Amino acid sequence: MRALSMSHEKYLEFLKDLDITEDEKHLIINHLIELSEQLYRGLHD
Numbered sequence: 001m002r003a004l005s006m007s008h009e010k011y012l013e014f015l016k017d018l019d020i021t022e023d024e025k026h027l028i029i030n031h032l033i034e035l036s037e038q039l040y041r042g043l044h045d
Contacts, residue, residue, distance in 0.1 A: 011029040018025070 008026075008029055011032060012025060015025045015028060020028075
């Protein structure tokens with residue numbers, strides 16, 4: 001399902017100007033990907 005969500009690279013581009021650490025950016029990205037997968041599953045169950 002990850003193919004349906006934005007890629008890590010796209011998320012990093014989106015988050016690049018935030019004043020947060022790289023670790024925080026990756027935590028946000030992983031959370032966004034999980035949420036998008038949950039939404040997809042909810043719409044297609």
